[in-house]
Amino acid sequence: MSELTTDDVHYYPAFLQALLEDHSDDATVAALLRQPAFAVYRNTVFKGCVDALAANYPAVQRLVGSDWMHAAALAYARDHLPRQASLIAYGEGFAAFLAALPAADELPYLPGVAMLDRCWTEAHLAADQPMVETAALQSALVAGQDVRLVPHAATRWHHDAQHPVTTIWSANRTDPAIDPGDIDWHGEAALFTRPQAEVQWQAISHGACRFLDACREGQPVTQAAALALAQEPDLDVAALLGRLLLAGAFTAFTFN
């Protein structure tokens, strides 16, 4: 019976190599790998990653089915092992991974749908913050003060220039399946907020996204409105601001 001393530093990386590559140059780990039960560890590690991705990307999973999702999630996990102890937010780069995945070419809207799953997760996990005081904001705006609106920690939005991702995502998160023939095929955007306990979402326009982008960048509200109108000339900015406040998109405003 030999005590591990100098070999100790090799044991852990060798075990990781054995999990990932089914091979080990380390004598101790090679002896473990020869035992069929080593597969239990490999299965558990990757099942943990795959299950977490399936849980965090439910609309993607529903669109592609569990076999396809399992294969894609396994490929993602092999290249992107979790970097955090908690798997509740695992898969940050899954949408970009899908965009580069040849097998996903037939579903060009899939990365956009994955982005919306990600928005939901981030909105769900974000810090608690108060909502902006609407009356104070209105007073400031009526007084002609140009303020900066600060998005709430839970507010997320995403615009897809080509695909109706909000319609597809929403149908696959909540509603019965929709007939693709019924979809008006153009770009769409979605807004996620958490005004009370639960995450809520709604379709928003491209101009609305530009307005929110500008707020996040710290632009004053007049500048944000100008940028939104440049994007979408017939946008009713006052109505948009009303909708965003009602949705709980902002936590505060600051004076210039």
Added chain:
Amino acid sequence: MTTHTISAGLGLKPQHFDAALACGQAGLWFEVHPENYLMDGGPRLAWLQAIRERHPLALHGVSLSLAGPDAPDPDHLRRLAHLIDRVEPVLVSEHLAWSRIAGHYLPDLLPVPRTSTTLARVAANINRTQDALKRRIALENPSHYLHMEQHAWSEPEFLQELVRRTGCALLIDVNNVHVSACNLGIDARAYLDQLPAADIHEIHLAGHSADVSLPGLLVDSHDAPVAPVVWALYQHLITRIGARPTLIERDGNVPAFEQLLQERAMAADLLASVAQADAEQAA
């Protein structure tokens, strides 16, 4: 001791949240993996706090990697300490296993050779954890699947030595003892009989299953009711050491909450009869 006034508890599943919140059974408590509640805010954390207002809660970590090559992640320890401040758990536990290497987290409880080198490193990691959390933690025996020639200590001896060096407590998973004993050909009762009674603060019970492709191998799958053989080992253990907070874990094929409560009642009944026998003997 406050840790001994709670009886049998259940692993808390999100789908059982409403039923768990409403349940008023005496001595009932719940346990969660803190990793599932380390978010900054939002509804899940609010659920956990609501449960905590009605029932005792324990935190059972799976990712501190105490037997790993590195010290516990200081950022993870800070977040865990913050959660502990928030929910004031009755018990905090972790595993004699590793899962983190070079910044990567492997979602499993990986084995390590039980040598004097590992002993020193695990002891140092338990001390760091107990210092950071400002409390005693309980260490759980994982399930084993592999024969390792390098083991210089039996697991009960290794656990006992860690208790001696760090002042940590033990969480004994009786199902893991059974699974390991079957897979490695050791005697489960002899294993349990070697453990220091006073240091066992919590017991886990769960179901296991036979591996689908490897005949004779048992897997700690948590997807079935507790097996009769595990109930028998549990009774054997508590008859010797006395009643301890006991948790039923269920992570796969999760049945209705009422069904888990029935299984929990079996543990509560055994605990009550052991406590009564001990009281009669003392009288």
